[in-house]
Amino acid sequence: MQTADLIIKNARELVTCSGGSNKPKIGEELKNLYIIENGWTAVVGNMIAAVGTEEEVKSKVEITDKTQIIDAAGKTVLPGLVDSHTHLAFGGSRENELELKLKGVPYLDILAQGGGILSTVRATRSASKEELKEASVKYLNQMLAQGTTTAEAKSGYGLTTEDEIKQLEVIKELNEEHPVDLVPTFLGAHAIPTEFKGGNEDRFVDIVVNEMMPAVKEKGLAEFCDVFCEKGVFDVHQSRKVLEKAKELGFKLKIHSDEIYPLGGTELAAELRATSADHLLVVTDEGIEKLAEAGVIGVLLPGTTFNLREDHYAPARKMIEKGAAIALATDFNPGSCPTNSMDIIMTIGCLYLRLVPAEVINAITINAAHAIDRAHLVGSIEEGKQADIVIFDAPNHQYLCYRFGTNLVEKVIKKGKLVIGGF
Ligand code: IZC
Ligand code: ZN
Numbered sequence: 001m002q003t004a005d006l007i008i009k010n011a012r013e014l015v016t017c018s019g020g021s022n023k024p025k026i027g028e029e030l031k032n033l034y035i036i037e038n039g040w041t042a043v044v045g046n047m048i049a050a051v052g053t054e055e056e057v058k059s060k061v062e063i064t065d066k067t068q069i070i071d072a073a074g075k076t077v078l079p080g081l082v083d084s085h086t087h088l089a090f091g092g093s094r095e096n097e098l099e100l101k102l103k104g105v106p107y108l109d110i111l112a113q114g115g116g117i118l119s120t121v122r123a124t125r126s127a128s129k130e131e132l133k134e135a136s137v138k139y140l141n142q143m144l145a146q147g148t149t150t151a152e153a154k155s156g157y158g159l160t161t162e163d164e165i166k167q168l169e170v171i172k173e174l175n176e177e178h179p180v181d182l183v184p185t186f187l188g189a190h191a192i193p194t195e196f197k198g199g200n201e202d203r204f205v206d207i208v209v210n211e212m213m214p215a216v217k218e219k220g221l222a223e224f225c226d227v228f229c230e231k232g233v234f235d236v237h238q239s240r241k242v243l244e245k246a247k248e249l250g251f252k253l254k255i256h257s258d259e260i261y262p263l264g265g266t267e268l269a270a271e272l273r274a275t276s277a278d279h280l281l282v283v284t285d286e287g288i289e290k291l292a293e294a295g296v297i298g299v300l301l302p303g304t305t306f307n308l309r310e311d312h313y314a315p316a317r318k319m320i321e322k323g324a325a326i327a328l329a330t331d332f333n334p335g336s337c338p339t340n341s342m343d344i345i346m347t348i349g350c351l352y353l354r355l356v357p358a359e360v361i362n363a364i365t366i367n368a369a370h371a372i373d374r375a376h377l378v379g380s381i382e383e384g385k386q387a388d389i390v391i392f393d394a395p396n397h398q399y400l401c402y403r404f405g406t407n408l409v410e411k412v413i414k415k416g417k418l419v420i421g422g423f
Pocket of ligand 2: 331
């Protein structure tokens with residue numbers, strides 16, 4: 001019998017989120033968390049070796065005086081949270097847009113005037129790799145302290161080959177050095193840089209496709225390719241060009257689609273068998289059906305809807321009803337969603353997407369892991385998965401969606417090591 005390195009015992013609710021490692025949870029299954037009351041978890045090395053009642057776990061692993069013990073009595077234990085959509089590595093910040101927003105200036109107007117994403121592009125281009133890294137480490141530390149153990153991270157604030165590579169190299173180094181695991185996405189098609197506006201937009205798309213993308217691929221710096229398909233940014237034709245080339249080069253695909261104007265990006269994601277289509281506030285019924293049919297995950301970002309003061313949230317209930325898989329993420333970025341906290345996303349997801357807590361929790365763990373192709377490794381507390389585990393000072397899982405604005409995370413275990421909190 002294996003000797004356990006770590007035991008987490010007596011969890012009031014051990015929320016395993018199990019049963020969805022092969023396929024994302026859809027429909028009624030999204031409500032099943034497979035909670036074990038008074039649950040025990042055993043860790044050997046960086047992996048989960050046993051999960052169950054005290055008796056079950058003790059029958060599978062040996063507990064010796066070398067085994068470290070965490071008593072989770074009265075607490076709620078979840079798999080490490082997975083933030084499947086972030087723009088983590090950026091220069092500067094955009095608090096100056098807050099008052100513009102209050103005056104009623106729309107997000108896309110700020111961008112069209114050279115602000116928004118383009119102001120972050122200027123700040124990111126002028127930052128050194130070290131400066132970008134220093135800022136990102138701070139954000140990653142905050143994320144880890146709030147229970148996020150795996151996150152996707154996009155480029156898209158460089159918009160030149162050199163600056164996109166700089167951002168992706170920062171993400172690569174952070175992935176090697178920081179406990180939070182990062183999944184890198186190339187988002188060269190995030191905005192039309194000022195120097196290409198007024199007639200040279202297609203020339204920029206050509207550069208993304210023919211110069212940036214092959215360079216990123218050759219250096220092995222990104223696993224996914226994404227595009228911001230939106231009015232005044234990249235239309236469906238341009239988005240298709242980006243994603244078709246990405247697919248040809250072997251990237252997995254993501255798209256920002258149907259956030260403000262319904263252009264058909266979600267249908268494109270279904271056609272190209274993207275891994276996920278993200279935002280979806282104004283997705284059509286046909287778009288939802290196609291997503292469901294193609295098995296593309298809808299990554300919903302309700303923190304962005306909240307922060308942009310939109311009155312219309314993504315139709316999460318309709319998506320679930322039609323059999324589409326959903327995940328929830330922060331969209332952490334300096335403009336449309338400056339939060340990296342899954343805590344507030346859980347509450348907004350519950351109140352404004354009208355998801356029950358169990359649905360929210362599956363959407364930020366196992367389904368989120370599918371949205372970044374990591375469900376074989378993380379997203380649930382099951383034997384053989386990586387030991388990424390969060391202990392909340394909460395009596396049950398509903399409490400996590402009910403409270404907001406206070407970090408209830410007490411301990412975080414990443415790859416079997418206690419990285420937040422003490423014994
Ligand atoms: O910096 O505003 N929506 N991209 C698409 C963003 C938001 C990030 C930003
Ligand atoms: Zn985004």
